[in-house]
Amino acid sequence: MSTTQAHEQTRILVQAAAAACEDKKGEDTRILELDPIDSGLSDFFLITSATNDRQAIAIADEIEYRLKKDFGVMPHSVEGRRRGDWILLDYVDFVAHVFLTERRAFYDIERLRKSARPLTPAEFDSELKEALAAKTRAARGKASAESDGKKSLGKTAAKKEVAKPVAKKPAAKKSTAKKRSTKSA
DSSP, X not given: OOHHHHHHHHHHHHHHHHHHHHXXXXXXXXXXXXXXXXXXXXXXXEEEEESSHHHHHHHHHHHHHHHHHHHOOOOSEEESTTTOSEEEEEOSSEEEEEEEHHHHHHHOHHHHOTTSEEEOHHHHHHHHHHHHHHXXXXXXXXXXXXXXXXXXXXXXXXXXXXXXXOOOOOOOOOHHHHHHHHHHX
C-alpha cells in the first residue's frame, strides 16, 4: 500500500473514531493533524472531553469497538482505562485521547502541539470527502481515457469479425440414447 493510500486509510479511521466520540456525547472533539517533522510516530491526535469517568470509559470503549468491528483494527496499547480521567488509545498512525474536562484543561495538549493543525470533525470530514472525490475524478478520467482507446480498438475488431464467415456447429448425435437402450435390453 502506498503512503497516500495509508494516509487516506488513517483519515478514515480517525473519522470513524470521531463519529464514535460524537455518538457517545463527547464534548469539544478536535483532531490535530500533526506536523510530520514534529511527530515521527503519529499523524493525528483525536482529542475529546467527557463530563465524568464513566462517560470517558464509554467513549473509549465505543472507539475501540467501532474500529475493531468496521475495520478489524485494534489499538496497540490502551492507557488509563481504570481511572478514566485520561484514556489514551494508541493506533500508531493516530492516537485518541479521551479526557475529563478538568484534565484536558490542565494538560492542554492542543497548546503543546503548536505546529499541529487543529480541525473539527466536520472540517476533517469535508477535507476527506474532497480528497476522495478528487481521487475518484482522477480514476474516472483515467478509466474513460482507457475505455476510449479500447472503444476505438473494439470498433476495428468488430469490423474484422463481420468479415469472417461464421462456422456452424455440427448437430449432436443421438446415438448415445440408442446404445443405452440396447445395453439394457
